[in-house]
Amino acid sequence: MHKILIVDDSKTVLNQAMILLKESYHVFPSLSGSLALKIMEHQTPDLILLDLMMPEMDGKEFFLELQKEKKWSDIPVIFLTSDTEDQTEAQCLNLGAYDFIGKPIVKEVLLSRVAKTLELTDYRKNLQKKLDEKTHQIETAYLQTMAALAHTIDAKDPDTNGHSRRVAGYTKQITQSLGWSEQDSENAYFIALLHDVGKIGVPDAVLKKQDRLTDKEYELMKQHPVIGAEILKEIKMLDGLSDGTLYHHERFDGSGYPNGLKGDEIPLIARIISVADTYDAMTSTRCYRKGLSPETAMAELKKQSGRQFDPEIVNKFLKIADSLGVHKNEDRIM
Template sequence: MVPQIIVVDDDPIILKKTWNTLTDAGFKVVVFKSGKALLEHVKDNLAPDLILMDINMPEMDGFEVINELQKSKAAWKDTPVIFLTADEDEDTETKGLSLGAMDFIRKPFVASVLVLRVKHAVELIGLQRDLESMVDEKTKENELLFLHVVECLADAIDAKDKYTNGHSGRVADYSKEIAARYGYDEKRQEKIFMMGLLHDVGKIGVPDEVINKPGRLTDEEFACIKKHPAIGGKILSNIKEMPELAAGAKWHHERYDGRGYPEGLAGDDIPEEARIIAVADAYDAMASNRSYRGALPQEKVRSEIEKGKGSQFDPKFADIMLGMIDEDKDYRMRDKPMNEPTN
């Protein structure tokens, strides 16, 4: 694919010479007489490989134009700029580089030198983009591997409780959906999904006979169950690459009114993701079969979440869950991943 170069200069002689030189060298060249003309072009066209731009132009100088490019759509924002200038002032060069310019080419330029500088710049840009692509690909591979390990661990946690198969995955789904509706970007949604998968990891430290007891727990047994958030927080705090994982495990049983455990945090002192997971966890606990009771009717689940607004739950996240329940006319959300239709 032939590299495209855009040249911006108010001097028609420079434009013509640059166009001839770079076209003869095999580049596709588009020229503009002003920064404003370039910014109009940005609105409806694909970004080039490189922009060569004069600094001293009427109406908008090169510095103003590069500032505007930084505010435009991503591809243009990332397009490398080399300034064409007859000014050898050190402050000018410092300012241009600080604004994100890749380099400077002095005018009047020597044709062969211009071609070499542009070729080297385009090659360097291509190498950088290839490297970024390779890094992105490797990062995605690592993220998928990490997610697979997390899912396997979540399955192992759920396997301790024969009544709650799939609980961690459902809580992760509901948490991600609440976060999406609240406005989290995709990256934060993926993080809270993993936090949801691992929110009960501390149950590894709770005896199976306590988790699966069909009747009412004794005070001692309940005290044992209440240890799982702190245990989970401690386990996950060892994952230094994603410290927020520990927050979901440690604080998903805190209450908005401060009467939860393990630390009795209240309101905004509870990490936001943990407040989201708390609502998702409570919904699934009520909507699923448990060792001590069957799944509750949907209207009862809704009533309990409504009643818990401002006391057990952060009201804004409870309201989002209530909206999800109201959309789920046939009470099927508990049986399907969130990306599948519920009716």
């Protein structure tokens, strides 16, 4: 059963409205705006019938208070007033009210307006719920596709198998330590998961070369951030997706690539991925070298703090090293 809050300084109006509505709705009366706000701390109504002219806090002031609170801003409001001039009605509707009922209250008008308003808001809620469910399905399929794509990228080079997942895991841990919300940290995970997507455009002869790269081959490898950003630029679902890919090889001192950005010019997500990516690269064994120990890699991160890496991100990574398990096992987090 829908809950209706009636706010009016007239006991007569309150009693009349309650008698008309109580058979079909849960009704909560209030003689003032301040009392109504207290009631709403414990009961969130589905509809508010609001007197326009009240002492202390009038209807417009009460309505504006509702708009300040996200949890209340979508509650439909029908104004009640004895001032039925067109200008007054227009002012109420311009504020964002759903409807306007003149006094004295006419039974048929009240019941009809209330029923239609609740029907409309229920329809909108159901429509939004279906839209949210469909959006969630699309996002889930999208994220599954991204995970498969990241796995495909890693599979091109046996030496980097699992690299993208590990970098994504480290990135999420860092963002959480920075106080990011769970949703933002989850988004950062998937941005990091695709940081090397541009390697799809790097020739296999370069990507899988058993020896160190020549200068020319290295220049080809350095194109993967640009290629990746170009691939991802039209995907709008995750803010910063192409930034994480394009700028994760920039260096804090400005000596990185592709654009030579420095310091805070480098997007934060890219600065985070840079630390996570470099740590995993240093501790992973390649065909041409053995991976460094976690302790040695951590020392190198610290040494390059302020030069290659953002000092704040390095410090966060060092502090969460134990929780990441980087000193305790070879698998690390995934």
